[in-house]
Each structure stands twice: as structure tokens, then as C-alpha cells.
Amino acid sequence: MSDNDNMTQDLFGYRLIRDELIPDLLGNHTKDILYWAGKKLARSYPCSNEGEIISFFIRAEWGDLSIIKQKNYEIHFELAGNVVQERIQHNDPLFTLEAGFIAEQIAMIKQYQTEAVYTRNKKHCVQIELKWDQKDPYSLPSRKASL
Structure with a gap:
């Protein structure tokens, strides 16, 4: 068995859950729920800089993340690698x-x-563009008191 066959086999269970089961369960709300789930995960696993975010992606096996452009109030990442290519080849996956x-x-x-926001490009990569507003300070979402 080749390394590529091993990668395909290793990702099969992940693809089943992430790209088939979750969208079936969440339906039209999949994009929004996954986006907010990503934000929740970030609060559970805070990173202190962009390098730690890149390391997290490797550890989580989400793909190879790299910074491709940075300007005043925005940063552009590229998500690539075998995991991303494998998901794209088998489905129309979401990266929210x-x-x-x-x-x-x-x-x-x-x-x-x-x-x-993210877009997929022809190279089987995902571009993730982030923008922030210096007039809108960050604050953690408030938690409602539990009953």
C-alpha cells in the first residue's frame, strides 16, 4: 500500500463525519454552525500568534496553513496539503x-x-481572508447564566 493509499484510508472516517454526516444533520445551517463552532474551538485552544495557529492546524490535521499576504487590517492565509486535496477530491467540502x-x-x-471568508482555488487550496476593524474592539461573547 502506498503512502497516498494510507492517507486516503486515514481520512475516510474524517471525511464521512465532516463532509457527509454533519452537513446532512445541520442542513442549510451547516456553514453558520461550523463557523461559530470554529470560533468556540479557538476560545478553547487560544494561540498567542500566527505561528501557533499554523502549528494548531498541523496538530489538528486540518491541513498546511501559511500566511500569503498581510496588510494593515487584513491577513490572507492559504490552507493546502493532502488533507485539503483529499477532501476536495471526494466532496464539495466546507471550510467554515x-x-x-x-x-x-x-x-x-x-x-x-x-x-x-474562504474561497477555493484551482490548485486545490483554500484561501482564507481575514479583516478586522480597529473601531470595533474585541470582547469575549457573554455567557448566559445557566439555570
Whole structure:
């Protein structure tokens, strides 16, 4: 068995849950729920800089994350690698979980509300663009008191 066959086999269970079961369960709300789930995960696993975000992606096996462009109030990441290519080849996967995770991490690092959007490109990569507003300071979402 080749390394590529091993990768395909290793990702099969992940793809079943992430790209087939979850969208079936959540239906039209999948994009929004995964985005907010990514933000929640970011608060549970805070990173202190962009390098730690990249390391988290490796550890979580979400793909190879890299910074491709940075300007005043925005940063562009690229998500690539075997995991991303394998998901794209077998489905029309969503990457809103990853986008939400990065958005919340950057918001916590920069201390401004941050939003992310992603696009897939022809190279079987995902571009994630983040923008923050210096007029909108970051604050943790309030938790409702439990009964």
C-alpha cells in the first residue's frame, strides 16, 4: 500500500463525519454552525500568534496553513496539503470551521472583531481572508447564566 493509499484510508472516517454526516444533520445551517463552532474551538485552544495557529492546524490535521499576504487590517492565509486535496477530491467540502477558528484567533491576538471568508482555488487550496476593524474592539461573547 502506498503512502497516498494510507492517507486516503486515514481520512475516510474524517471525511464521512465532516463532509457527509454533519452537513446532512445541520442542513442549510451547516456553514453558520461550523463557523461559530470554529470560533468556540479557538476560545478553547487560544494561540498567542500566527505561528501557533499554523502549528494548531498541523496538530489538528486540518491541513498546511501559511500566511500569503498581510496588510494593515487584513491577513490572507492559504490552507493546502493532502488533507485539503483529499477532501476536495471526494466532496464539495466546507471550510467554515477553519475560517471561524482563524477569525477568532486573530480577533483575540489583534483585540479587534475579525471576520473571515474562504474561497477555493484551482490548485486545490483554500484561501482564507481575514479583516478586522480597529473601531470595533474585541470582547469575549457573554455567557448566559445557566439555570
